[in-house]
Amino acid sequence: MNFEAVLKDMPLLLNGVLITVVIAVGAIILGFLIGVLCAVVRIAPKTNPFIKVLDVIVRGYVTIIRGTPTLLQLLIVANILLIGIYNSSTNVVVPIVAFGLNSGAYMSEIIRSGFNSVPSGQMEAGRSLGLSWGQTVKSIIIPQAIKTVVPTIFNEIIVLFKETSVVSYVTIFMAGQQVYDLLGISDKRGMVTGNYLAYLCIAALIYLVIVMLLTQVQKFIERRMSKSDRH
Amino acid sequence: MIDIKNIYKYFGDVHVLKGLNFTIDKGEVIVVIGPSGCGKSTFLRCLNLLEEPTYGEIWLSGDLLTPVDPYLHVDVIKASKTYGKMLKDRLDSGEVLSEELEAEIVAIIKRDDLLKKNEGALYNRLIKEIEAEYRIDINLARRKMGMVFQQFNLFPHMTVRKNITFAPVKLGIMSEEDANKSAEELLAKVGLLDKIDEYPDMLSGGQKQRVAIVRALAMKPEIMLFDEPTSALDPEMVGEVLGVMTDLAKEGMTMVVVTHEMGFAKEVATKVVFIDDGVVQEEATPEEFFNSPKHPRLREFLSKVL
Numbered sequence: 001m002n003f004e005a006v007l008k009d010m011p012l013l014l015n016g017v018l019i020t021v022v023i024a025v026g027a028i029i030l031g032f033l034i035g036v037l038c039a040v041v042r043i044a045p046k047t048n049p050f051i052k053v054l055d056v057i058v059r060g061y062v063t064i065i066r067g068t069p070t071l072l073q074l075l076i077v078a079n080i081l082l083i084g085i086y087n088s089s090t091n092v093v094v095p096i097v098a099f100g101l102n103s104g105a106y107m108s109e110i111i112r113s114g115f116n117s118v119p120s121g122q123m124e125a126g127r128s129l130g131l132s133w134g135q136t137v138k139s140i141i142i143p144q145a146i147k148t149v150v151p152t153i154f155n156e157i158i159v160l161f162k163e164t165s166v167v168s169y170v171t172i173f174m175a176g177q178q179v180y181d182l183l184g185i186s187d188k189r190g191m192v193t194g195n196y197l198a199y200l201c202i203a204a205l206i207y208l209v210i211v212m213l214l215t216q217v218q219k220f221i222e223r224r225m226s227k228s229d230r231h
Numbered sequence: 232m233i234d235i236k237n238i239y240k241y242f243g244d245v246h247v248l249k250g251l252n253f254t255i256d257k258g259e260v261i262v263v264i265g266p267s268g269c270g271k272s273t274f275l276r277c278l279n280l281l282e283e284p285t286y287g288e289i290w291l292s293g294d295l296l297t298p299v300d301p302y303l304h305v306d307v308i309k310a311s312k313t314y315g316k317m318l319k320d321r322l323d324s325g326e327v328l329s330e331e332l333e334a335e336i337v338a339i340i341k342r343d344d345l346l347k348k349n350e351g352a353l354y355n356r357l358i359k360e361i362e363a364e365y366r367i368d369i370n371l372a373r374r375k376m377g378m379v380f381q382q383f384n385l386f387p388h389m390t391v392r393k394n395i396t397f398a399p400v401k402l403g404i405m406s407e408e409d410a411n412k413s414a415e416e417l418l419a420k421v422g423l424l425d426k427i428d429e430y431p432d433m434l435s436g437g438q439k440q441r442v443a444i445v446r447a448l449a450m451k452p453e454i455m456l457f458d459e460p461t462s463a464l465d466p467e468m469v470g471e472v473l474g475v476m477t478d479l480a481k482e483g484m485t486m487v488v489v490t491h492e493m494g495f496a497k498e499v500a501t502k503v504v505f506i507d508d509g510v511v512q513e514e515a516t517p518e519e520f521f522n523s524p525k526h527p528r529l530r531e532f533l534s535k536v537l
Contacts, residue, residue: 127373
């Protein structure tokens, strides 16, 4: 194992890190937005037919995503958003959409459980002051729900972040458009230089450091949000 | 000020309110008592539509809060297909058109709940006309009706100040500055000005409930609804909350209070109401209510709680 050679290759690896981070951040933002929207649909009073239809769609979406392998979803999205439409060699749209859709389903269930953990009296208090359902959800329910689900959301974020490491293997068939994320580029350079294990170890180290950073962010957010708790 | 017309509330097969009628005038302090499960909380929560009555109407100062209840409008019933058919059958069988006959058919329709979903264009138009003229948005109506809950229901993620100012500012009733000033004045009145920047979690139960009262008052409501405001409090904190409520009553606030505090009922109420089995069984001044209760169920209830 020659770590020095790997360090000389750092610019390439860092570019891989950048791609991994872009995919993960894009997918997390997309997933979170989808998750919040779906969770709101799920808890909305089913008074009008439009909401009822949306609710059925959301349930179907969550069932399908949770019931099929992530890798398979990634392949399907890659085939739909096809190959040839984008010409950049760092085409990250496919993985962002695929992982975003995937994560959205899980996030929606997490956030829904957060909504359900907020006592019903909170909604009643908001409504009794004359706030609309939407205003109460936005300003009273969501902030409290998010607070209780921060640890679970971060768990999902970390899983998602690591799951993005499959993209280079999935995008191989996208002729000339393979996405070289951190693992992808390490794999490739390792093969080429014959220094495979060293590259993999460095890649593992970088993943580990980023996840540890994420954990720190989680702790920071939890501390910020707990300022309304008894101290 | 508030007219409660023949409200029914069904939770599935459980019939909680069964045709309850009541009128609340401006400045009255109504104390509602009754055995647990009698529907007194449901009654209160129907007033601002936290529970939507299954039948019946609620009117606030001439505005209709609920959908139109066709059974309360004879002209609407008479516009229905069901009525038309029944009248025609009776006339065909040789009866003569008369006011008595019409009244009888209306009574039968009311008694047997015969109106269906589709009762024809005229019927629908009449209902729409009434709603267009009288019905107001429930969110607007709720601004005029403050509510205080047994479990306080303060917003735990907001400071006391934000709890109080959030709704008036968000709804554009007050500027942030005015809302802050009003919050400070109201908090000073209930002796909690020093807690203005605390979070609810730092307050005792009695303090929380006083903040909850202030939060409702900040909307400058015309009427205040109290749903067992002292039932979740430690005994030594009940007094401070009742004190605030008594002051409020003295200032002339219209209040409806569901409570088990008989002392409060005796001293502060202008009228005490006994609800049992889903209807108002007795309403009287506190003196009459406690000294010479008429309804046997009320006598039994009072003998248990006094």
